[in-house]
Amino acid sequence: MLSKILKKANKVQYANFATAKYRLAKDIPAGVETQHMNLFQAVNNALDIALQTDKTACLFGEDVKFGGVFRCSLGLNEKYGTDRVFNTPLCEQGIAAFGIGLATNGVTAIAEIQFGDYIFPAFDQIVNEAAKYRFRSGNQFDCGSLTIRTTWGAVGHGALYHSQSPEAYFAHTPGLKVVIPRDPIQCKGLLLASIRDKNPVIFFEPKALYRNAEADVPVMDYELDLHVADVIQEGTDITLIAWGTQVRVIQEAAKLAKEKLGVSCEVIDLQTIYPYDIDTLQKSVNKTGRCIISHEAPITCGVGSELAANIQEKCFLRLESPVKRVCGFDTPFPLVHEPIYLPDKWRVFDAIKKSVNY
Amino acid sequence: MIKNFRQVCRFALYQSALKTNSFQNLSKRAFCYVKHHKTFNDNEEIYTHQLSAASQPDTIPTFRVIDLQGSVLAPQYENIPDEILNKIFDTMVQVEEIDTILNMTQRQGKISFYMPSFGEQATTVGVGAALEFEDLVFPQYREQGTIIYRGYTVRDMLNQCIGNIHDLGKGRQMPVHYGSKALNFVTVSSPLTTQVPQASGAGYGYRLRGENKVAATYFGEGAASEGDWHAALNFAATLSCQTLFLCRNNKYAISTPVVDQYRGDGIAGKSIGYGIKTYRVDGNDALAVYHTVKEARNYIVTNKAPAFIEFMTYRIGDHSTSDHSVMYRTEDEISSWKSTNNPITRLGLYLKKSGRRVFDEAKDKEVRAAIKKDIIAALKEANEQKLPAWNTLFEDVYDQLTPNLKEQKEELRQHLNEYGEHYNLQKFASN
Numbered sequence A: 001m002l003s004k005i006l007k008k009a010n011k012v013q014y015a016n017f018a019t020a021k022y023r024l025a026k027d028i029p030a031g032v033e034t035q036h037m038n039l040f041q042a043v044n045n046a047l048d049i050a051l052q053t054d055k056t057a058c059l060f061g062e063d064v065k066f067g068g069v070f071r072c073s074l075g076l077n078e079k080y081g082t083d084r085v086f087n088t089p090l091c092e093q094g095i096a097a098f099g100i101g102l103a104t105n106g107v108t109a110i111a112e113i114q115f116g117d118y119i120f121p122a123f124d125q126i127v128n129e130a131a132k133y134r135f136r137s138g139n140q141f142d143c144g145s146l147t148i149r150t151t152w153g154a155v156g157h158g159a160l161y162h163s164q165s166p167e168a169y170f171a172h173t174p175g176l177k178v179v180i181p182r183d184p185i186q187c188k189g190l191l192l193a194s195i196r197d198k199n200p201v202i203f204f205e206p207k208a209l210y211r212n213a214e215a216d217v218p219v220m221d222y223e224l225d226l227h228v229a230d231v232i233q234e235g236t237d238i239t240l241i242a243w244g245t246q247v248r249v250i251q252e253a254a255k256l257a258k259e260k261l262g263v264s265c266e267v268i269d270l271q272t273i274y275p276y277d278i279d280t281l282q283k284s285v286n287k288t289g290r291c292i293i294s295h296e297a298p299i300t301c302g303v304g305s306e307l308a309a310n311i312q313e314k315c316f317l318r319l320e321s322p323v324k325r326v327c328g329f330d331t332p333f334p335l336v337h338e339p340i341y342l343p344d345k346w347r348v349f350d351a352i353k354k355s356v357n358y
Numbered sequence B: 001m002i003k004n005f006r007q008v009c010r011f012a013l014y015q016s017a018l019k020t021n022s023f024q025n026l027s028k029r030a031f032c033y034v035k036h037h038k039t040f041n042d043n044e045e046i047y048t049h050q051l052s053a054a055s056q057p058d059t060i061p062t063f064r065v066i067d068l069q070g071s072v073l074a075p076q077y078e079n080i081p082d083e084i085l086n087k088i089f090d091t092m093v094q095v096e097e098i099d100t101i102l103n104m105t106q107r108q109g110k111i112s113f114y115m116p117s118f119g120e121q122a123t124t125v126g127v128g129a130a131l132e133f134e135d136l137v138f139p140q141y142r143e144q145g146t147i148i149y150r151g152y153t154v155r156d157m158l159n160q161c162i163g164n165i166h167d168l169g170k171g172r173q174m175p176v177h178y179g180s181k182a183l184n185f186v187t188v189s190s191p192l193t194t195q196v197p198q199a200s201g202a203g204y205g206y207r208l209r210g211e212n213k214v215a216a217t218y219f220g221e222g223a224a225s226e227g228d229w230h231a232a233l234n235f236a237a238t239l240s241c242q243t244l245f246l247c248r249n250n251k252y253a254i255s256t257p258v259v260d261q262y263r264g265d266g267i268a269g270k271s272i273g274y275g276i277k278t279y280r281v282d283g284n285d286a287l288a289v290y291h292t293v294k295e296a297r298n299y300i301v302t303n304k305a306p307a308f309i310e311f312m313t314y315r316i317g318d319h320s321t322s323d324h325s326v327m328y329r330t331e332d333e334i335s336s337w338k339s340t341n342n343p344i345t346r347l348g349l350y351l352k353k354s355g356r357r358v359f360d361e362a363k364d365k366e367v368r369a370a371i372k373k374d375i376i377a378a379l380k381e382a383n384e385q386k387l388p389a390w391n392t393l394f395e396d397v398y399d400q401l402t403p404n405l406k407e408q409k410e411e412l413r414q415h416l417n418e419y420g421e422h423y424n425l426q427k428f429a430s431n
């Protein structure tokens, strides 16, 4: 079935479509043509559209040419040629810098860092260079057509260097946008928006979902708004905030809370980690009066700390219990202890219980 | 299922690629996704029965056209048009005067920081003359000679050093961090060597679009020890980038002499290992610099591959106005270079001996005095200008103000409304 789908998808000439722009995935009208895809196929589909609709776009990184170690660039070298879809030497700082140089020279650069855990050799290029290019030159030069895609998050057995969630390091850097999708529909729209955004974007792909998240994804060329948080379940008693894989965890915890405690949870996917949509969070917490933020990354100085502080400033008079962070512990990401390291649904459930009983 | 899916998908994509004619005619590299077949072949290596470590190859010689007295050693390389050679000489003199005065200006506290390029003018001005104007330059910081050759004025420099409303960089960076889109000179940034692999990317862009331009990038021999330098050369070589690497080997990185920086045959010796066309040239010989850059540039656009030049020179001045270089090297060493291997003197002697320029000492003095006067006038003007308005602080972080920046700008506006008197706001232009 998959083969048929891809065969059909690749026959489509996306250049003939105008890009549809939506605020959120739920704004996409019903009845548009869709195909069943998992997350890696949604990435592949978005990359295919990006390369087809923009003749200057290039896709590169370690092992990208044969299809990528996660299959995200499958078939694209054959379709667009080795000048546009190619392998680089094994060197992350080189990949980021090469992408910045391409972007500075007017090329749409889609760089892949094979694992988020290996983005740190490129940290200097991303933080000191990409993020500051436009500002420091007085807008004479910029690398806005650069997007860095990389994998993200726990995967069951990834241990220290195949599990990390490094978003907080980058969210502390003005000039960058940081985006993390939760499912194939969002992933396609957010990735296309990131590639076409006029600022450097780091796009983290939850690798645990590459094959596990599936959905009927619109075939057309569409973009979803960067900046907008998605309220995926409305509720009245408490606001739960997460992103990426962790959205599923808080959804499950919300279900448990409903069943066992009769608590109505509002579930929000932040989607764009920076610059984030405080208005949606504020509105929700002002309604519910309680808030839990959950992420896989370690708790101290994680993105949850930023959100908690901001929500506390903006919703002080409405808060009925402390904003609680349910996160990874302040340890490196372990191998055999992964199940007890991760902020799973039971830890989120417990936090909900304590918050409503506060 | 996946296996089947991949096979079908590959075939389908290949078919559609043939049909869509998408971007095919770029180069021979298009559509070369093939599986690699490398069966064992014992003849691929050269075997020896003598156990020994490889030894260093011969030292790369340094290309020179005129000697220290300005006499011609290689007459076939004198063929630079008079007009260009004279412009090189004039610009070198101008750069020296500007450096002298701005260095002093910093000592008087009129600008906060400065970096002179004494001793390296033949390299930077010579490169400026030999490159095409459209070639994009990714500088380190000591290359004012190149941007001045392209038309950056002393007023532009002072506006940047002071950071006033006329600074193209909007007063955001330290002095000497020049940049000009109009002059194809990418804005300087302080982190060393970051620009070098970026130039590899930019050089790839030229090949991708089939343009006969090069991305040229400067760096010192100290900067060449950074990891980014390795990335840059390896990427440029393997990805066939139209990139020109320009190393100013001036023997010091702040206080660190080259013996503490590397032990091989300079920087050119390393470049060869990446499979890059490599030249070493006397950086104090403007004629040799000019010809080497011309040849390397020509090699790049003809072969769609990178080239590398190491300029052997000497940093006569202090590293910057924050440095006092006699702490780590002798006055004798500095003055020997200054008097016996000075790039301006050498070119002057050549021009005189060859009869290609008529020198008139009195007139030369007048020229230098006029440049000086102009710089001092420009400094006064630049100092009288307002600094960019406070709200420009929030601009250009992104292409548009983000919600958090809007909020913070408003917060600062309210704060300045109430406490403005504590911030010397009259220095800034009004919004």
Ligand SMILES: Cc1ncc(C[n+]2csc(CCOP(=O)(O)OP(=O)(O)O)c2C)c(N)n1
Pocket (backbone or CB within 6 Å): B142, B190, B191, B192, B219, B220, B221, B222, B223, B224, B248, B250, B252, B253, B254, B315, B319
């Ligand atoms: C990444 C980084 N490390 C250290 C510095 C501090 N620094 C500024 S210039 C310099 C020396 C550079 O020497 P070299 O590349 O030989 O160039 P030169 O100053 O001799 O022209 C150092 C260490 C820096 N700017 N960036």
